[in-house]
Amino acid sequence: MILFRTPLKPLTIFVLQTTQSLPQRPTAHPSEVTTTARVQVQQLRWESYGEKSYGFSEEMLEWSASRMECLDHSSDLVIIKDRKEMEFLRNKTRAADYFIGLEYSVEGNKWLWLDGTETKGNLFTMKPNKVDIDCATLRGGEVSPTSCHQRSHWICEKRNG
Template identity: 35%
Template sequence: MTGFVKMLQDTDVLQPVEIGSVRASRTIGRYLSREKLKTSSFLVGLLLVLSYLLVIILFGLVLSEVFPCGSRRREWEYFHGGCYYFATKQVIWQTAKMHCEEKNSSLVVIQDNPEQNFLQSRTRGERYWIGLTDIDAEGEWRWIDGTNYRANFKNWKPGQPSDYNRNEDCAEISALGEWNDENCNTQNFYICEKPLPS
């Protein structure tokens, strides 16, 4: 009891200056805590933003691996440095040519056996227009990109091109993948091709 009274007496004799400095140090303490909190919040926010950016970058990298011809246009398929579009609507050859041009591409030009095999693995027995025609001069087949027809790969079905009824001037990939000349006003699917975007 005597000790307790003495403690109270001791408290009572605290000088105003000492009380003031205690208050000041509490205020500084509170200020520093607030600043620490602000700094922590800032760091957490910064980390969140960085994580978000990292996720976006990683997502972009994964998409560019899975869809090298562009994630927004998943109908474009990648093969050997090129992007290929397999139409889901049937149109005449001229319209097919125009549709490909509207997509900044052209009707497909088939350069070799691997490309032929890729295309026929995707055409699955349906008939698709390709960028080969003798519409300007009968029997003078021309690739629409100027590729030399005579010197390059061909895959005509036996007996084709036949120019049946003297009215077949556009080439298609036929049911088994081989080429056939067909009336250009026939409604067919078509394949567009463009280089891989750089």
């Protein structure tokens, strides 16, 4: 087809679109579908502080996938042990929520760090747990309970050396 431009009529552009049939989606409830694929994420932004290095993600994943990314980097989600560490992380997390290594233990009816220790009341106070709110995020020094299925940034930590 040949198109001409005239001073009185605008040029017309034709776009040919093709479609391809996609396989039918399973009719099962989404919670019954298992996904095993892992998406490669960007490198973490590592910063040293004291005897540890902290990896800050640019991307967002669910809590369990975030933890797997940390483990792939020979680290784990951050466990905040003291005020100095909290202050360092507060300054790095002002603009977004970051998953940390804190989970709600249904058996113990309390919040526990990944190493099994309890939270120290002088660092922050956790709100009572609600159904399906078993993970925690940090933003600007505030720790908040959140769904483990919510997508968020995350912080990994490992010892230097």
